[in-house]
Amino acid sequence: MTVARSRFATSAAALVAVGLTLTACGSKAGESTDAGAAGSASCLDTSGDTVKVGSLNSLSGTMAISEVTVRDSIALAVEEINADGGVLGKQIEIVAEDGASEPTVFAEKAEKLISSDCVAAVFGGWTSSSRKAMLPVFEDRDALLYYPVQYEGLESSSNIFYTGATTNQQIVPALDYLKEQGVRSIYLVGSDYVFPQTANRIIRAYADANGIEIRGEDYTPLGSTDFSTIVNKVRTADADAVFNTLNGDSNVAFFREYTNAGLTAQDMPVVSVSIAEEEVVGIGAQNIEGQLTAWNYYQTVESPENTSFVEAYKARYGADKPTSDPMEAAYTSVYLWKNTVEKAGSFAVDDIQAAADGVSFDAPEGTVTIDGDNHHITKTARIGEIRSDGLIYTVWESDGAIDPDPYLETYDWAASLSGN
Amino acid sequence: MDIVAGQLFTGLSIGSILLLAALGLSLTFGQMGVINMAHGEFIMAGSYTAFVVQQVVSSAGLSLFVSLFVGFLVGGALGVLLEVTLIRRMYHRPLDTLLVTFGVGLLLQQATRDIFGAPAVNVVAPEWLSGGVEIAGAVVPKTRLFILALAVACVIVLICTMKYTSMGRRIRAVVQNRDLAETVGISSRRTDVTTFFLGSGLAGLAGVALTLIGSTSPTIGQSYLIDAFLVVVIGGLGRIEGAVIAALALGLLNSFIEYSTTASIAKVIVFVLIVIFLQVRPQGLFAVRTRSLV
Numbered sequence: 001m002t003v004a005r006s007r008f009a010t011s012a013a014a015l016v017a018v019g020l021t022l023t024a025c026g027s028k029a030g031e032s033t034d035a036g037a038a039g040s041a042s043c044l045d046t047s048g049d050t051v052k053v054g055s056l057n058s059l060s061g062t063m064a065i066s067e068v069t070v071r072d073s074i075a076l077a078v079e080e081i082n083a084d085g086g087v088l089g090k091q092i093e094i095v096a097e098d099g100a101s102e103p104t105v106f107a108e109k110a111e112k113l114i115s116s117d118c119v120a121a122v123f124g125g126w127t128s129s130s131r132k133a134m135l136p137v138f139e140d141r142d143a144l145l146y147y148p149v150q151y152e153g154l155e156s157s158s159n160i161f162y163t164g165a166t167t168n169q170q171i172v173p174a175l176d177y178l179k180e181q182g183v184r185s186i187y188l189v190g191s192d193y194v195f196p197q198t199a200n201r202i203i204r205a206y207a208d209a210n211g212i213e214i215r216g217e218d219y220t221p222l223g224s225t226d227f228s229t230i231v232n233k234v235r236t237a238d239a240d241a242v243f244n245t246l247n248g249d250s251n252v253a254f255f256r257e258y259t260n261a262g263l264t265a266q267d268m269p270v271v272s273v274s275i276a277e278e279e280v281v282g283i284g285a286q287n288i289e290g291q292l293t294a295w296n297y298y299q300t301v302e303s304p305e306n307t308s309f310v311e312a313y314k315a316r317y318g319a320d321k322p323t324s325d326p327m328e329a330a331y332t333s334v335y336l337w338k339n340t341v342e343k344a345g346s347f348a349v350d351d352i353q354a355a356a357d358g359v360s361f362d363a364p365e366g367t368v369t370i371d372g373d374n375h376h377i378t379k380t381a382r383i384g385e386i387r388s389d390g391l392i393y394t395v396w397e398s399d400g401a402i403d404p405d406p407y408l409e410t411y412d413w414a415a416s417l418s419g420n
Numbered sequence: 421m422d423i424v425a426g427q428l429f430t431g432l433s434i435g436s437i438l439l440l441a442a443l444g445l446s447l448t449f450g451q452m453g454v455i456n457m458a459h460g461e462f463i464m465a466g467s468y469t470a471f472v473v474q475q476v477v478s479s480a481g482l483s484l485f486v487s488l489f490v491g492f493l494v495g496g497a498l499g500v501l502l503e504v505t506l507i508r509r510m511y512h513r514p515l516d517t518l519l520v521t522f523g524v525g526l527l528l529q530q531a532t533r534d535i536f537g538a539p540a541v542n543v544v545a546p547e548w549l550s551g552g553v554e555i556a557g558a559v560v561p562k563t564r565l566f567i568l569a570l571a572v573a574c575v576i577v578l579i580c581t582m583k584y585t586s587m588g589r590r591i592r593a594v595v596q597n598r599d600l601a602e603t604v605g606i607s608s609r610r611t612d613v614t615t616f617f618l619g620s621g622l623a624g625l626a627g628v629a630l631t632l633i634g635s636t637s638p639t640i641g642q643s644y645l646i647d648a649f650l651v652v653v654i655g656g657l658g659r660i661e662g663a664v665i666a667a668l669a670l671g672l673l674n675s676f677i678e679y680s681t682t683a684s685i686a687k688v689i690v691f692v693l694i695v696i697f698l699q700v701r702p703q704g705l706f707a708v709r710t711r712s713l714v
Contacts, residue, residue, distance in 0.1 A: 252635030282540030
């Protein structure tokens with residue numbers, strides 16, 4: 001009996017292990033979603049004195065960490081606009097939905113917001129897979145999505161406004177900065193999914209053209225917690241710098257290992273593109289002090305617009321809450337929508353698309369302007385240094401806002417990339 | 421040379437972490453046959469205990485030792501609570517236990533998220549554990565040395581407890597033949613509770629140790645759960661020595677394969693090797709032989 005039972009237990013445990021692994025894979029796979037019947041006219045009703053917009057963010061699941069702050073900043077922008085008289089004299093009403101960290105749920109909820117809530121525009125999305133899942137819905141329904149997060153580029157849709165950085169506003173300036181600092185060899189570390197892999201392809205192309213040697217390229221599964229081997233590899237490779245595209249909790253384990261192995265920002269600086277102010281708290285400022293980040297906005301940016309944004313955010317959500325790049329981009333996206341609507345004098349998608357080119361807003365990061373051709377916005381690139389107070393301070397910034405170039409068409413070295 | 425030394429140590433270190441995570445499971449799953457999917461959340465409870473203790477005891481060095489002790493008690497208490505309220509009613513129904521404890525795990529995770537927030541919290545490692553030591557040309561982080569030592573200590577204490585104390589003898593008696601043990605006057609109920617307390621307490625202890633190297637977030641336990649089950653299954657149910665060897669073997673395999681390939685490929689290769697191994701030896705490295713007639 002004992003033997004029989006333990007055999008059963010063994011196979012049950014094995015089944016469970018396999019099951020869990022499969023679920024983990026499955027949740028990443030579900031990217032394509034059929035949006036169903038296409039082309040119905042918008043049911044947007046603008047006769048009343050309010051206008052509805054959707055706020056679609058993951059409020060549960062692994063991405064909730066980050067996306068809740070985006071929801072909060074969208075709400076803040078809407079409150080400010082309403083207090084200031086609304087858009088075209090109408091008060092904005094938010095319909096909030098939970099994307100639950102699942103691309104398929106994002107697609108379903110987007111469909112619901114468009115066809116049953118009849119919203120004028122939707123704000124939100126974070127992961128590239130959630131955006132890719134929503135894209136066909138917005139295109140079929142001819143609706144508008146404002147997507148606030150930096151991403152891997154190589155995309156442009158007339159139904160999406162991208163208010164986060166594309167690669168030439170974040171990764172390319174970071175490489176320019178490293179090159180300027182005399183970095184001649186780099187090591188690439190990233191999580192194993194679409195953003196890091198695409199980013200690293202771009203980095204390789206840049207490195208080839210600029211005489212920078214890539215000493216190694218390593219990916220770890222999302223959520224990976226053991227970095228001792230990778231840190232050993234990085235140490236042996238002895239590169240001038242590390243380019244880090246790890247996502248989420250892996251960063252904590254990576255930086256602790258890195259620091260404990262005796263590697264410092266002075267010997268081998270790490271440039272990260274997914275670590276913002278909130279992540280620094282979990283990593284512990286003492287483990288990441290002196291390391292670099294590449295973004296377009298930090299809480300410490302000095303401008304009157306940012307001062308009032310930070311004050312308003314802290315007054316609304318708590319003095320200990322930092323503001324970060326995606327939050328600022330989400331906040332900005334609401335104002336850009338408002339400014340476009342006011343320029344067009346209409347909430348209709350066609351009118352907004354037609355009026356979008358050249359619409360600008362004095363955002364906390366500086367003045368941003370919509371590019372009507374690719375629906376991205378101009379952004380100032382900033383390299384920041386993480387200090388012991390957990391905040392990030394700008395050490396370098398681009399000369400003014402950089403025009404968005406999602407397909408890197410204006411860069412000769414990137415010619416080989418567009419083939420994909 | 422320093423690469424081999426470095427990877428050798430990395431392997432030992434990964435192994436010791438796996439072992440710490442799996443040691444408690446080798447009691448609850450290995451000895452009692454209960455598939456406790458909430459084991460990972462007991463680990464998490466230990467990690468958050470370390471965080472809470474650190475808010476109270478500000479000296480990081482002292483708080484680590486206090487946390488190890490409190491973490492053990494918190495994990496153990498959660499385990500006893502789970503055993504008494506749910507698992508006790510489901511012996512001989514492994515699949516129901518599996519589902520129920522999985523649900524409990526999700527509840528604990530969400531509760532943690534509600535109390536502490538979804539982002540990872542920062543547990544500061546003591547000053548004397550920061551940095552590394554050079555051994556045979558490789559730099560070894562002190563935190564990992566500490567975990568290695570802790571794992572060794574836990575194994576020794578556990579083996580001694582099982583071998584030389586009356587509590588350990590009772591646990592082994594109940595595992596080998598529950599009915600016979602009862603006829604000689606051992607309360608199998610009480611023994612079950614004790615075993616569960618020990619096993620879950622070890623999970624809490626592991627959780628405290630893990631805060632030294634990784635992130636303290638609501639999902640910390642989940643990332644170690646599967647590996648912990650694998651260690652116990654490979655080692656052979658009910659055998660602590662088996663778990664030790666299995667954990668070290670997995671750690672070393674992982675570190676050397678990862679060094680010569682990549683982290684993702686290493687995971688795949690290790691999983692394939694495990695599947696092959698279990699085909700050849702489904703009972704694991706060691707099997708408990710019993711004279712049980714049933």
